[in-house]
Amino acid sequence: MRIAVLGGDGYCGWATALYLSGKGHTVAIVDNFVRRQWDHELGAQTLTPIRPLSDRLTVWRELTGNVIQSFVGDVTDYDFLSTMLREFEPEALVHFAEQRSAPYSMIDRKHAVFTQVNNVVGTLNLLFGIRELCPDCHLIKLGTMGEYGTPNIDIEEGYITIEHNGRKDMLPFPKQAGSFYHLSKVHDSHNLMFACRAWGLRATDLNQGVVYGTMTDETALDEALINRFDYDEVFGTVLNRFCAQAAIGHPLTIYGKGGQTRGFLDIRDTVRCVEIACLNPAARGECRVFNQFTEQFSVLQLAEIVQSAGTKLGLAVELKRLPDPRVEAEDHYYNAKHSKLIDLGLQPHYLSESLLDSLMNIAIQYRERIDTSLIMPRVNWRSATNTRRVEHPAATPVEAAPFEAAEMAREESA
Amino acid sequence: MRIAVLGGDGYCGWATALYLSGKGHTVAIVDNFVRRQWDHELGAQTLTPIRPLSDRLTVWRELTGNVIQSFVGDVTDYDFLSTMLREFEPEALVHFAEQRSAPYSMIDRKHAVFTQVNNVVGTLNLLFGIRELCPDCHLIKLGTMGEYGTPNIDIEEGYITIEHNGRKDMLPFPKQAGSFYHLSKVHDSHNLMFACRAWGLRATDLNQGVVYGTMTDETALDEALINRFDYDEVFGTVLNRFCAQAAIGHPLTIYGKGGQTRGFLDIRDTVRCVEIACLNPAARGECRVFNQFTEQFSVLQLAEIVQSAGTKLGLAVELKRLPDPRVEAEDHYYNAKHSKLIDLGLQPHYLSESLLDSLMNIAIQYRERIDTSLIMPRVNWRSATNTRRVEHPAATPVEAAPFEAAEMAREESA
Numbered sequence: 105m106r107i108a109v110l111g112g113d114g115y116c117g118w119a120t121a122l123y124l125s126g127k128g129h130t131v132a133i134v135d136n137f138v139r140r141q142w143d144h145e146l147g148a149q150t151l152t153p154i155r156p157l158s159d160r161l162t163v164w165r166e167l168t169g170n171v172i173q174s175f176v177g178d179v180t181d182y183d184f185l186s187t188m189l190r191e192f193e194p195e196a197l198v199h200f201a202e203q204r205s206a207p208y209s210m211i212d213r214k215h216a217v218f219t220q221v222n223n224v225v226g227t228l229n230l231l232f233g234i235r236e237l238c239p240d241c242h243l244i245k246l247g248t249m250g251e252y253g254t255p256n257i258d259i260e261e262g263y264i265t266i267e268h269n270g271r272k273d274m275l276p277f278p279k280q281a282g283s284f285y286h287l288s289k290v291h292d293s294h295n296l297m298f299a300c301r302a303w304g305l306r307a308t309d310l311n312q313g314v315v316y317g318t319m320t321d322e323t324a325l326d327e328a329l330i331n332r333f334d335y336d337e338v339f340g341t342v343l344n345r346f347c348a349q350a351a352i353g354h355p356l357t358i359y360g361k362g363g364q365t366r367g368f369l370d371i372r373d374t375v376r377c378v379e380i381a382c383l384n385p386a387a388r389g390e391c392r393v394f395n396q397f398t399e400q401f402s403v404l405q406l407a408e409i410v411q412s413a414g415t416k417l418g419l420a421v422e423l424k425r426l427p428d429p430r431v432e433a434e435d436h437y438y439n440a441k442h443s444k445l446i447d448l449g450l451q452p453h454y455l456s457e458s459l460l461d462s463l464m465n466i467a468i469q470y471r472e473r474i475d476t477s478l479i480m481p482r483v484n485w486r487s488a489t490n491t492r493r494v495e496h497p498a499a500t501p502v503e504a505a506p507f508e509a510a511e512m513a514r515e516e517s518a
Numbered sequence: 519m520r521i522a523v524l525g526g527d528g529y530c531g532w533a534t535a536l537y538l539s540g541k542g543h544t545v546a547i548v549d550n551f552v553r554r555q556w557d558h559e560l561g562a563q564t565l566t567p568i569r570p571l572s573d574r575l576t577v578w579r580e581l582t583g584n585v586i587q588s589f590v591g592d593v594t595d596y597d598f599l600s601t602m603l604r605e606f607e608p609e610a611l612v613h614f615a616e617q618r619s620a621p622y623s624m625i626d627r628k629h630a631v632f633t634q635v636n637n638v639v640g641t642l643n644l645l646f647g648i649r650e651l652c653p654d655c656h657l658i659k660l661g662t663m664g665e666y667g668t669p670n671i672d673i674e675e676g677y678i679t680i681e682h683n684g685r686k687d688m689l690p691f692p693k694q695a696g697s698f699y700h701l702s703k704v705h706d707s708h709n710l711m712f713a714c715r716a717w718g719l720r721a722t723d724l725n726q727g728v729v730y731g732t733m734t735d736e737t738a739l740d741e742a743l744i745n746r747f748d749y750d751e752v753f754g755t756v757l758n759r760f761c762a763q764a765a766i767g768h769p770l771t772i773y774g775k776g777g778q779t780r781g782f783l784d785i786r787d788t789v790r791c792v793e794i795a796c797l798n799p800a801a802r803g804e805c806r807v808f809n810q811f812t813e814q815f816s817v818l819q820l821a822e823i824v825q826s827a828g829t830k831l832g833l834a835v836e837l838k839r840l841p842d843p844r845v846e847a848e849d850h851y852y853n854a855k856h857s858k859l860i861d862l863g864l865q866p867h868y869l870s871e872s873l874l875d876s877l878m879n880i881a882i883q884y885r886e887r888i889d890t891s892l893i894m895p896r897v898n899w900r901s902a903t904n905t906r907r908v909e910h911p912a913a914t915p916v917e918a919a920p921f922e923a924a925e926m927a928r929e930e931s932a
Contacts, residue, residue, distance in 0.1 A: 182627065213596065213646040217639055224638065224705070225631055228698075232627040235902040256687035257680060266671060266680055266692075271851070273670035275692035278680075279708060284642075287712055291638070291705040294693060298701055302845040302899050431716040437685070485716050488649040 107382055108192055110134045110179055110230075111200030112172075113157045115332040116246070116315060116374050120198060122322035122329065123375035124382070125170045132173040132192045133157065134201065139332075142208065142339070148478050151333040151348055151470045152318060163328040179226040182233070189237045196242045196382045197234070201226055202288070206250070206430075207338045207483040209285035211490050216284040223288035224295070231299040239305065242385040243296070244378060247311040249367045249397060249440060251290045253280030254433050259440035262309065262393020282432050283485070293393075300391035307390070308381045312374065313367030313397025316343035316455070317462040320372050331371070333466060336478035343368065343406055343455075343463065345479070350414040350421045351467035352474050359481065360428030362404030363435030367397030367442065370453040370462070380448045395442040398452035413459050417468070429481040521796055522606055524548045524593055524644075525614030526586075527571045529746040530660070530729060530788050534612060536736035536743065537789035538796070539584045546587040546606045547571065548615065553746075556622065556753070562892050565747040565762055565884045566732060577742040593640040596647070603651045610656045610796045611648070615640055616702070620664070620844075621752045621897040623699035625904050630698040637702035638709070645713040653719065656799040657710070658792060661725040663781045663811060663854060665704045667694030668847050673854035676723065676807020696846050697899070707807075714805035721804070722795045726788065727781030727811025730757035730869070731876040734786050745785070747880060750892035757782065757820055757869075757877065759893070764828040764835045765881035766888050773895065774842030776818030777849030781811030781856065784867040784876070794862045809856040812866035827873050831882070843895040 107124050111117040112133030125131040135157065143149055155163075161172050173192065177184035179201045202223040203209065209219035227245065234241050252259045255278070265274045276297065281287045296307050323329045334340045335348030346356045369377075377396045386392045401409075407423050414421035428434055446452075483490045521538050525531040526547030539545040549571065557563055569577075575586050587606065591598035593615045616637040617623065623633035641659065648655050666673045669692070679688045690711065693704045710721050732747045748754040749762030760770045783791075791810045800806045815823075821837050828835035842848055860866075897904045 213643070216646070217642055220638055220642065220705075220709075221635055224634055228631055228634065229627070232630070232902050255689055257682040257685045257689075264680070264682065264692075266678070268671040268678065271671045275669055275671075276694065278678075278689035278692055280690065281708065281712060284709070284712070287705075287708050290708050291634075291701075294695065294701050294704050295634075295698070298695060298698075303902070488646050488717070 105196060105382055106130045106192065106194050107196045107198060108132045108134055108188070108194040109198045109200065111202065113137060114139045114200055115334065116371065117200040118331055119320045119323060119371050120200070120375045120378050121172060122164060123320060124379060125164070125172050126168065126322050127379060132175060132194070134175045134177070134179065134188055136176065136178040146336065146338055148336040148338070148475070149473065151335050151467065151473055152330045153473070154330060154332055155328050160329060163326055167325050179229055180222060182229045185229050185233050186237060189233050193238065194241055196244060196385070197230060198244045198378055198382070199227065199230060200246050202246070203285065205339045206283035206285045207481070209283050209288070210483050210485055213488065219285050220288045220291065224291050227292045227295060231295065231305065234305055235299070235303045239303070242382070243305065243307040244381045245292065245296060245307060245309050247293055247309045247393070248286060248289045249311050249313045249395060250286040251279050251281050251293060251311060252277060252440070253282055254436040254438055255280065256437050259395070261395045261441050261444050262311070282430065297391045300389055304389040306386040306388050307392070308386050309391065309393045310377065310381065310396045311393060313369050314341050314343065315369055315371050315374055316341060317371040317458055318466050319462040320375060333470070335474065337481045338483065342403060343410070346407060346410040347463040347467040348471070348474055349479060350410050350419055350464065351471040352476065353420060354476060354479060355422040355424035356407045356410060357479065357481070358403055358407050358423055358425045359430060360425070361434035362407065362425070363402050364432055365400055365402045365436065365438035367395065367440055368399055368401055368455065369397045370455070370458050372453050372458070373398055373450065376450060377445050380445055380450060384448055394444045395440055396445060397440070397442055399455060400438060400440065401455070409455065409459065413464055417464060426481065429484045431485040519610060519796055520544045520606065520608050521610045521612060522546045522548055522602070522608040523612045523614065525616065527551060528553045528614055529748065530785065531614040532574070533734045533737060533745055533785050534614070534789045534792050535586060536578060537734060538793060539578070539586050540582065540736050541793060546589060546608070548589045548591070548593065548602055550590065550592040560750065560752055562750040562752070562889070563887065565749050565881065565887055566744045567887070568744060568746055569742050574743060577740055581739050593643055594636060596643045599643050599647050600651060603647050607652065608655055610658060610799070611644060612658045612792055612796070613641065613644060614660050616660070617699065619753045620697035620699045621895070623697050623702070624897050624899055627902065633699050634702045634705065638705050641706045641709060645709065645719065648719055649713070649717045653717070656796070657719065657721040658795045659706065659710060659721060659723050661707055661723045661807070662700060662703045663725050663727045663809060664700040665693050665695050665707060665725060666691060666854070667696055668850040668852055669694065670851050673809070675809045675855050675858050676725070696844065711805045714803055718803040720800040720802050721806065722800050723805065723807045724791060724795065724810045725807060727783050728755050728757065729783055729785050729788050730755060731785040731872055732880050733876040734789060747884070749888065751895045752897065756817060757824070760821060760824040761877040761881040762888055763893060764824050764833050764878065765885040766890065767834060768890060768893060769836040769838035770821045770824060771893065771895070772817055772821050772837055772839045773844060774839070775848035776821065776839070777816050778846055779814055779816045779850065779852040781809065781854055782813055782815055782869065783811045784869070784872050786867050786872070787812055787864065790864060791859050794859055794864060798862050808858045809854055810859060811854070811856055813869060814852060814854065823869065823873065827878055831878060840895065843898045845899040
């Protein structure tokens with residue numbers, strides 16, 4: 105199958121592109137490298153040293169014989185996008201090419217506007233591009249479980265049957281997103297549903313949970329193929345961040361009560377879920393929603409799991425509660441359905457199996473690259489203008505065997 | 519009360535600004551005149567001859583002694599918007615400043631992208647502006663009944679209590695909008711709800727039905743104060759369009775079966791609803807939704823009402839069915855609640871009272887200005903690229919006493 109992975113140089117996109125290529129699909133990566141640009145903007149780096157895309161693709165070809173084509177450009181640029189669609193003629197489009205950090209979208213007005221315009225316009229362009237140039241192409245769009253918020257009822261997969269005043273209908277599940285980023289995905293979902301209805305497009309909206317892990321079978325082949333591992337307060341997802349903190353003896357930073365419960369999945373399941381969606385396309389006119397996660401955890405549960413794993417590795421791991429910089433329920437009911445991908449054959453990797461291999465060991469291996477000034481939250485949801493940090497990493501990185509050193513560095517930066 | 523009316527040079531905005539000024543409020547109009555620009559783009563004109571804003575405001579001041587301040591600029595320009603907020607210090611912001619035509623948003627990709635970016639960014643700017651500069655200011659935002667679509671259950675005012683698997687929650691009513699324009703309002707509504715929750719803003723989302731009529735007590739004072747009356751296929755709302763068609767002997771154009779049922783209201787109720795919202799502000803943190811319409815009609819019912827009224831005036835009015843250019847249910851259940859504004863004191867003007875005065879007579883008075891080439895629908899929802907008309911109005915407009923002449927002109931232009 106001919107599959108274009110938009111955002112294929114990013115965290116989920118890179119792992120997905122390699123996985124699909126390894127499975128024999130003809131893959132193209134479409135990316136404008138803005139994710140690397142945001143690292144420069146924030147003065148942050150991924151824990152793992154990632155190579156330029158051209159190097160990555162060369163090594164992949166040398167190791168496997170598989171060629172991944174690369175289209176460099178921005179999906180908000182319709183001339184570029186339509187040229188790519190004409191040249192590559194995809195049968196499936198996997199759309200990761202969005203700004204995906206909630207804190208980034210909450211920095212200030214410009215970041216909020218950028219996030220919503222970038223994400224909404226990119227997806228609108230895709231919908232029009234498919235309608236005009238490849239109407240049978242299956243759009244696999246990355247949404248987020250955060251679109252649903254934390255309602256006091258079970259969360260269904262995209263749609264819910266509502267009985268009301270003696271009548272009944274199946275309607276889109278109500279959305280209560282918690283950041284301008286999450287809202288951008290809500291906007292996308294509504295646009296997607298409409299385009300499928302009006303134009304007979306086929307789409308799968310993958311409402312993904314929080315992804316953790318770095319290693320997949322493909323990225324593990326060579327260090328040149330290593331994936332991103334973000335641990336900073338803006339782009340670091342909670343579990344990756346906790347593992348990085350544990351590796352350097354930084355207390356695990358729990359926001360508020362820690363009762364915030366979300367769906368989680370291993371990046372090895374992300375890539376498999378995308379392939380499952382590709383191999384089982386939505387029908388023409390269908391806008392299908394899968395909740396893409398495998399397990400629910402609260403933040404506090406995750407912290408305790410990391411603490412326990414760290415202890416086994418000889419690390420001293422403390423937990424530290426911080427005032428929650430987000431506006432969210434810190435303790436709430438949460439029960440989200442996630443059976444559709446399982447029904448289609450997903451065999452989950454559970455956290456208990458992957459924690460040490462794919463997370464703790466990577467964090468320890470690269471811990472000398474950690475910049476502790478990136479860890480504490482600076483983006484406060486309640487403020488409309490958040491200043492970014494002024495201090496920058498010391499010329500000499502934190503040493504290994506670093507528990508006291510890291511603690512000192514953290515205090516200096518506080 | 520100090521009230522800024524954003525989009526105050528447009529159809530609803532102009533009537534609202536005058537009404538509020540007449541009631542003794544201190545009013546400012548904020549507008550960039552893009553609505554007049556769209557007339558140029560489409561080669562269309564309002565049926566009624568509207569004056570430049572500066573003339574309108576001068577005449578209003580001369581007639582009533584009331585000064586309406588004017589701020590000329592674009593709400594998507596935050597520098598402009600924040601300067602206005604600092605200078606005028608509004609207690610309420612009435613936000614009509616959005617692209618409000620569904621067909622305009624469906625012309626092609628650029629019009630869809632423009633509509634969503636313009637509307638979403640303008641509202642985001644307002645939310646940030648209020649948060650940063652006037653956090654106690656009440657935002658009264660024009661939404662649309664079209665956000666709900668046509669579900670097979672009763673439509674509530676913004677929120678619905680859902681019982682599901684033995685649990686219960688009050689959640690945002692599911693949205694199923696039917697054009698990129700209507701979707702932009704859905705996006706706004708979600709952004710609005712979040713900002714109220716995160717920042718404690720106060721907002722009222724007025725989900726307005728289809729507005730009809732031209733005259734209000736204030737615009738009737740002098741012809742220089744006359745309001746827009748759009749009858750073209752892009753900006754003309756259905757009832758105004760039918761009345762213009764009846765006035766020149768053009769068959770009333772019914773899209774599809776005509777069973778499309780919507781909420782409608784007289785523009786005299788629009789202005790009163792806005793004042794009611796101003797005088798009864800939402801609480802801090804509250805995002806309140808009012809369904810702002812007074813009566814439900816199907817398109818076919820409206821056509822029959824106009825036919826009957828036309829007959830009384832001696833006009834020969836035919837009905838003509840066209841294939842529906844929109845993607846919508848042509849026959850469906852529809853029962854939308856609309857009691858909150860009534861509870862706050864709205865006394866509706868019903869269609870039966872206003873049809874002749876405010877619609878048919880105006881249409882007949884200005885019928886020589888009608889360009890029949892603007893009437894037939896050209897924007898097809900099923901197409902991603904719609905060409906605009908190539909023919910332009912003849913140098914000599916359609917004559918009065920025009921039934922045959924208009925018919926001929928129409929056939930020539932077909």
